[in-house]
Amino acid sequence: MRPAGTLASLLAVLAMGACALVPGPSTIRAFEVPAACPVSTSGFRANDGLMRSRAALRAGALTILAVGSSSIEGVGASQPERGYVPLVQAGLRDAFPDARITVINRGIGGETTADTVTRLQAEIDAARPHLVIWQLGTNDMLRDLTLARVVSDFDRGRDILDAAGVDVVLIDPQRLPEDTDNDGFRGRNTLLAGVAGTIAYLGTREGYAVDPRFGPMSGWTGLEGGGVGPDDLHLNDSGYACWAANTVAGLGKALR
Template sequence: MTVRVPREGRVLFIGDSITDADRDRADGADMGRGYAMMAAAWFTAAHPAHRVTFLNRGIGGDRVRDLRARWEDDCLALAPQVVSVLIGINDTWRRYDSDDPTGVEEFERDYRHVLGTTRERLDAALVLMEPFVIPLDDRQRAWREDLDPKVAVVRRLAAEFDATLVAVDAAFAAADTDDRVWTDDGVHLTPSGHALLAQHWLRAVVPDATPPAHPAPAATAGLAV
């Protein structure tokens, strides 16, 4: 399913450090240096007349519980027409580096809450991006035990909430190249990794083809300048 972005609409990217990508949080318009910035730039370059506003509210280290805690201020209050969510890898990672797991039931409960609240409060299209890991060693390959059920939750919620799913979990594995082209640590992306992520996002999002309510007047032939 393709998401159509209305003219002069607002698109919100929200999630963890992959979305954050070193954005200046004091500047509400800063898009960071990652896939969100790239997708916004490419969309705008291709469709400048649409005058779409893009916002980034990624915060490094966030889990889905953190997203739920700030959803009112960082999503609902901004009234976007498109909400793009990428969350979940920290819910897995903290199990392995801090012995602080997020159970699948808790993950689904909190994710379902933010989607349900959005459906109740906003007339917004939803884009759900799968969490992913690009394992560089056997230790990270073992993370799949924890991550795979969470990816399944995101897929199930996308179907339930009529959201567009961006299936990125397999995208990196499908590319026939060294995984270090995409990542230095298995989670955070290189510029090439962010570009691949942005490309997949852009395949799911297009401008609304509805003509503007007040089209510009046609140019007059022979008008002196």
């Protein structure tokens, strides 16, 4: 269920925040969460894993590093400002106006879990974050890697994250259109659902927060293309808007 006032507040959050992202004539004057987007905090699981981030907010500054593949990078958005990371940053800044919040976008399209792990230490060293958002699993399944391989690669990443002393939010894969004409995508949702379930388990096991995407996307039928662009893989503007709105709602509540 959508908490009372959540959607209205997020409309204001993202409208004001997006307008501040890019100066000059290209500035987006208004940004709205699509009316058909179901915004809820019920799916977000903190798993007692955000203590450092809460402390950072109380101290007045929170740095978030977002890693993963094309969804984090923002592939499919009509403008960079309409991608996931800029919208989450805008929303969190408005939700916590007394804190300096920075969300660093280090998504690279096409990456597998192993690819992200390879550069994870360097990204953490450069960003010095309190919180790492890690989106994973989609490309592993599209390349026919096994769940066991995903877990093994995740465990190597976990060792890096834990040694760095950061909080973690895990994000699972996107849902693909069931009616896709792409032979490489057809039937993949069963595999992606397995990854989503595994990520939920890993979050509980490690005490990492989990922000689900695969499951909630089944309720995005009212969005243009179900929130997915014409390539049947990457999110479109409405998909990024809905995803960001749910992250701001769930993570924002968990950080209070």
